[in-house]
Amino acid sequence: MWRALAFGTKIQYHWSMKRKHAKTLAAIFSRPTPGSIPWSDIESLFRALGADIQEREGSRIAVVLFGEVRVFHRPHPSPDTDKGAVASIRKWLEENGETP
Numbered sequence: 001m002w003r004a005l006a007f008g009t010k011i012q013y014h015w016s017m018k019r020k021h022a023k024t025l026a027a028i029f030s031r032p033t034p035g036s037i038p039w040s041d042i043e044s045l046f047r048a049l050g051a052d053i054q055e056r057e058g059s060r061i062a063v064v065l066f067g068e069v070r071v072f073h074r075p076h077p078s079p080d081t082d083k084g085a086v087a088s089i090r091k092w093l094e095e096n097g098e099t100p
Contacts, residue, residue: 021048026100028090035083039075042089049098066096 017025024041027034043061048051051065059074070092075081081089093099 017048022044025093025098027100028086028093031088033083033090035080035086037081037086038079039081040079042081059077066092068092 017076020041024037024045027037028042028045029043043053046063046065049065051063054062054064056062056071059076061074063070063072072085072089075085
């Protein structure tokens with residue numbers, strides 16, 4: 001469900017996300033930075049936020065979201081996202097107003 005929120009001259013849209021995505025978002029913003037969030041959960045959150053995800057070379061993926069393209073590496077052989085990637089994702093989401 002989308003709701004328009006007006007702040008000054010900028011209109012933002014806020015949506016009610018599924019519980020799973022809300023948990024993933026909360027985990028991304030938790031301190032200390034976790035290194036155990038499954039990449040599949042983060043990718044699912046990106047899709048829920050409206051991202052277009054494109055396969056790149058090797059284990060790279062491009063995430064098109066907020067009018068920007070960010071390239072990430074899918075973790076392997078472990079399915080968990082490392083702390084550096086989580087911190088980078090947290091900063092990107094926060095810069096674009098997506099916080100828990």
